[in-house]
Amino acid sequence: MVNIIWVMMAVIGILYAMFNGTMSDVNKALFESADDAVMLSISLISVLVFWIGLMKIAEASGLLEGMAKLFRPIITRLFPDIPPNHPAMGYILSNVSANMFGLGNAATPMGIKAMQEMKELNPSEEASRSMITFLAINTSSVTLIPTTVIAIRMKYESIAPTEIVATTIIATLISTFGAVLVDRLFYSLRSRRGQ
């Protein structure tokens, strides 16, 4: 499906530009975005090196495992196919907590580590059940403190920049809960088809 979406965006964009005379914009955007992607990957090096390095220490010292133990009741229900003491649980928890505090930079390395651990449990090119659940929780976002939004609101002189924190938390809880339900629904459809 990602193949279709990817091709569609590029093909529709180029065809649209042919009829709307925006071809020069497309040309410019093409090379600029390729440049941006390289810059983004390079700027990712610093966070990836730092957080994966630090989390290795946390893993070796048993800190990740301890955290996983603390939240075991919730997390084993969400990810029934991951053994409770597996390091994947620790990384999933670190990713979710980093997201909660709006530490996007720290969340990505933990998320990738979590995916790697899940892949070791299920070494195939197909996404496993727990990977899809993890993705659903991530895309529905679990922000408790939307720092960037608060900063923008302050810049535009809001009377109460933080008043959206409560609505954001409620909306986030609803969407995460919904995402888990949808994930479960799709999973049961998949297993009914016998895949």
Place this chain on the structure above:
Amino acid sequence: MGIITTVSTWIIPCIILLVLLVGTWKRVPTYETFVEGGKEGVKLAFSLLPFLLGMMVAIAIFRASGAMEAFVSLLSPLLGLIGVPSEIVPLALVRPISGTAALGMTTELIGTYGPDSFIGRLASTMQGSTDTTLYIITVYFGAVGIKRMGDALKVGLIADFIGIIASIIVVSIVFGG
């Protein structure tokens, strides 16, 4: 606000402190372990490059050609039928595709309508309660070489939709439509 800024500036140094102290206490060779993990990080960043580049170029073509705008205006009346305010529709559609574009739109909406308007509050809430699904899928699945992603994209996009609808309902109830 004071507490929130304090928490967000203190939290990362405190995590580092905790990890280093526990590591030392448990006799982990801290520096060597850190460097080991760091090497993994370098490799990872480079292996992600083609995934990010491919996705970002396609999004850029779609956006720069004006097709994204046309797509948004095509869907606006449809979403208006289920009560989605037309001003917010572009943000709702762009949020799963591009994080930077969505942040730009949120800033624009807050600037145009004011941070304390209904649209301003709605845009703020939406920005915080959804995430860039395409980016997350690209990075997370790209990093571990998942080629067949099953229902992941469908589930992710539905999750975004739920987040958007939830934001509209919650903001309407709390602040009044």
